[in-house]
Amino acid sequence: MDAAQPTPQLVKDSRCLTGPNLFFQQTGTVLDVSLPEVAAEQVIALWREQVQDLLDAVGWSESAPHVRGYDGGASLGFTAPTDVLYAATELNTTAWQAALAQLDGKEFDREAAVVKLTERLAKEHNPELLRLKDAAERRGVSFFHDGDRATVGLGRGSQSWEVKQLPDPEQVDWSAIHDVPTVMVTGTNGKSSSIRILAQLVKSAGLIPGLNSTENVQVGEVVLDTGDYSGPGGARMMLKDQRTEIGLLEVARGGLLRRGLGLSRTNAVLITNVTPEHLREYGIDCVEDLIAAKFVVTRALEEDGVLVLNADDAGLVEHAHTHPHPATLCWFSQNPDNPVLREHLAQGGRGCFTNNGQLIYAVGDQRQALLAVNDIPCTMQGAAIHNISNCLGVVGLAKALNFKTDTVIQGLTSFRSDASDNPGRGNLLDVGGVQVLIDYAHNVHGFEALTHLAKHLSAKRRLVMFGQVGSHTHAEICAMTESVARLKPERVVITEILGHLRGSQPGEIPEVIHQELRRQGIPEQVISKSIDGLEGTKIAMQWAESGDLLILILVTKREAVMEFLLSYPP
Known part of the structure; x- marks a missing residue:
């Protein structure tokens, strides 16, 4: 357009x-x-x-x-x-x-x-299109069009027509048209994982989730298309599929700023966190601008909707206090003494938090211990603190959707951080006695969370393989590299990501990483370079011995790497 x-x-x-x-x-x-x-x-x-x-x-x-x-x-x-x-x-x-x-x-x-x-x-x-839109709005159901087709209702309650062959609104069977519940998830980190965890809860409730994400558009177990569909196009593709019973929308910064939201109304919103990333694009100059952009999702919240926010993120707390929203708030925190959370609960509000190893949901002074954090597989016995945060946010959404406690517990305990449930995010494999951790960490916050997890995994030796895309500043790349250096790995493999140079020159980013590793005290002889993630993985496996931990950070080539590892040795 x-x-x-x-x-x-x-x-x-x-x-x-x-x-x-x-x-x-x-x-x-x-x-x-x-x-x-x-x-x-x-x-x-x-x-x-x-x-x-x-x-x-x-x-x-x-x-x-x-x-x-x-x-x-x-x-x-x-x-x-x-x-x-x-x-x-x-x-x-x-x-x-x-x-x-x-x-x-x-x-x-x-x-x-x-x-x-x-x-x-x-x-x-197109007056026929506008008449159909007005008729849908009068009846309280959603309307959208994607250029070729117009849709009223959502998911199982939707009906679509070619834009050039629209019906007379008076001839539409409106009794068969309705919306299905929807949620939107945005933030810098944890969007895809949160959507996938929530999808598991939806399945545990006996319903069919539709979801759009940076990976694909999916309804139930059926993948409609692959690629980055975290914008409005992916959301609308999923929401006009009549198999969808609950719509789960990942809302990424790019699609939101380029086109806006894919839906004008939703039942609940989760904002996971906001950290500096991709600044100086679309007039977003600072983290405060980025927070304001992420809060655009609240424009779609129904009057009785629920806004789930991370009380451990100072920027979200500040924005929520200076830009109050009429929606019901649900704060979550990994600290039971978080002052924002405590004050909110004291006023009768909703909250999710962890305390003494338990995941708690609370309304006012009523506390409900749902389950032990260590019983949630994706937290890896509590070492994956980023997934603890993701689970807290998801519980806030699930309660907003009135999911039963048993459903929440079943969903959390059945979701595994593997290549099937959460591809590319915290996947831990055993390859002939070598532990391989695959992740998509792509910003400073993600690197810090991943290195925290890696420190808590037993290992004889550690290897880290990583590169970065060209949209990051050199300062951001150096900060990510510093996180890697703090692990004191015995080997580092730097990868080039040629398909994502985004203005940088070939070899430029690997050299920035190389120089920062040396500045952080990593010896020259333990540093290697590779043309991509697959070649880097082969270098890593040639070096590895039983008991070692390989941390493979993959922005691209994930499928090829997984295929190589699952068939190793060749």
Whole structure:
């Protein structure tokens, strides 16, 4: 849905927003532009003037311009009907061109622009789509469309049609259409694991979960497609599948900022944590901006919805206190004396926490010990503290969905951190007496959690294999490398990730890692380099002896590595 971009030296991105987003609740369009500080206010004022003039000319006077400034630029947008988002994006870029022309003292043919935009709007306008949308909203059921098909209701209660062959709303059997429960999970770490753990609880309840994630779109045991589907497209693919009985949506930063949410209403939301990552993209300059972006998921919460938040994350606590939300709050913490949690429970609120090795769910002064942390396989006897946190958040969601306690316990005790239940996240294999830990750690917080786990696993010697993608700063890569160095591994294998250079040069990131390892005191003779994760794994297995622990951090090549290990020795 990206439109042609004018003045490419100033415009960074022009896109449609197909759901609730960082800027407004409705669908719309946004233009990201670079602006020199000396001219920013003047250029933005000219754009406001031009875009309002064009909005008035096409009959959209009620759609007010929206500006979100950031360091070195701004996001310029406005709301627009869902059937004409391409035309809205063209109107926005036209207004920008007009503003630049006015700034430069050049002529701009307004009359020709209005004629062109009016023709584009008339061609794109779909009154049947809007009537179906209005009919669904009047009946309190969800509506969405993905360009080709329109859907009312969700999952088992949904029905879809080709956008060009929509029914008369009065002929639709609305008695058969309804929404299924949904939850959204976002945060920097733990999204995929939390979604998968919750899916296990859903199965324990005898229901069919649908989930979209960075790995795939899946309904029950059926994988609809593989790839990164953590954006609105994956959510809608899953939610229009009539087998879905509960929808579990992983909401990642990229899709949220590019397109908005895939759904405008949900029953519960979990925000796992927020740490600095991928800053300077889409006008997100600092962790406070990133937290605000993650909190966009709360725009979709129903009035009686539940917002589950990590009380051990200071940024989430601060944002929740300065931006209060009407939803019911459920705080979770690994510290039973966490002051935010204690105050919330004292006021009669909900909370999840661990105490004396037990996982506790509480409402006010009522405490319910669910089970021992060590009885949850994915916590690895409590060593995987990140999965303890994930389980606490999932319990908050499960209780929001009114799951029975027995169902929660059954789901948590049957979920295993292996390649079947949670591929690529904390998978521990025994390969001929060599322990192999495979993980997807991809930021500083993830590396710290993984190295904490590795320290608690018995090992004669340790090897760490890792690389990083080019979207991280050198400082972030050095911080991850420092976490590895604190393990004092007997061997380190640095991998290149050529498919994810993202602006860096081949060999650049491995060299940054190499130099930081040396700076941290890792001897030169124990460091190796490999072209990818598969070659690095082969190097690791050639070095390994029975009793060793190999920590393989894989962003890519996971399937090939698993196949190699499961057939080892060749």
